[in-house]
Amino acid sequence: MSRGTAAPVTTAHRRVLLVEDESDLARVVKRHVEDIGCQVRIAPTGESALEAAATQEFDLVLLDVMLPGIDGLEVCRRLRARQQYMPVLMLTARSSEIDKVLGLETGADDYLVKPCDPTEILARVRAGARIVTLARELDEACAEVAGLRADAEVHIAEIERLNRTPAACPRCGARVAA
Ligand code: CA
Numbered sequence: 001m002s003r004g005t006a007a008p009v010t011t012a013h014r015r016v017l018l019v020e021d022e023s024d025l026a027r028v029v030k031r032h033v034e035d036i037g038c039q040v041r042i043a044p045t046g047e048s049a050l051e052a053a054a055t056q057e058f059d060l061v062l063l064d065v066m067l068p069g070i071d072g073l074e075v076c077r078r079l080r081a082r083q084q085y086m087p088v089l090m091l092t093a094r095s096s097e098i099d100k101v102l103g104l105e106t107g108a109d110d111y112l113v114k115p116c117d118p119t120e121i122l123a124r125v126r127a128g129a130r131i132v133t134l135a136r137e138l139d140e141a142c143a144e145v146a147g148l149r150a151d152a153e154v155h156i157a158e159i160e161r162l163n164r165t166p167a168a169c170p171r172c173g174a175r176v177a178a
Contacts, residue, residue, distance in 0.1 A: 012037035046070030060128035080107035087128040
């Protein structure tokens with residue numbers, strides 16, 4: 001268990017889903033994000049992004065808004081409707097999209113306006129890695145608390161059972177109700 005000490009959060013081996021239909025841009029962003037140790041899977045459409053997210057767990061989704069077919073806002077909504085939490089960083093080309101991105105119903109965690117500065121993207125990827133680490137630690141802590149509570153309930157039940165058990169006299173063996 002890693003809790004208790006503030007272990008540095010690393011981006012190494014983090015799985016990033018990059019949803020971007022412009023292949024040149026996707027390649028550039030992929031290279032930058034791979035440079036900090038992440039594994040990047042590119043999905044060129046909303047459909048392929050949802051498919052990828054259904055079969056694999058990601059630590060972060062970089063999601064372009066303007067996509068052919070299902071757009072980024074809808075992809076974000078559908079990802080949010082699933083159980084697994086993944087931080088979603090929306091990439092918008094137009095400032096007019098920002099209002100939609102920030103609309104509460106999409107559930108995006110953050111956004112960047114394209115063209116994005118690589119250092120800005122990497123800063124957000126690192127922030128996403130921290131969020132997902134904290135979320136997992138919280139899940140672990142909740143599971144641990146649930147386990148402790150279940151143990152305590154077993155112990156309390158046992159104590160109550162013993163309290164109800166008539167005690168036997170150590171000399172004559174006679175049983176006396178508690
Ligand atoms: Ca696009």
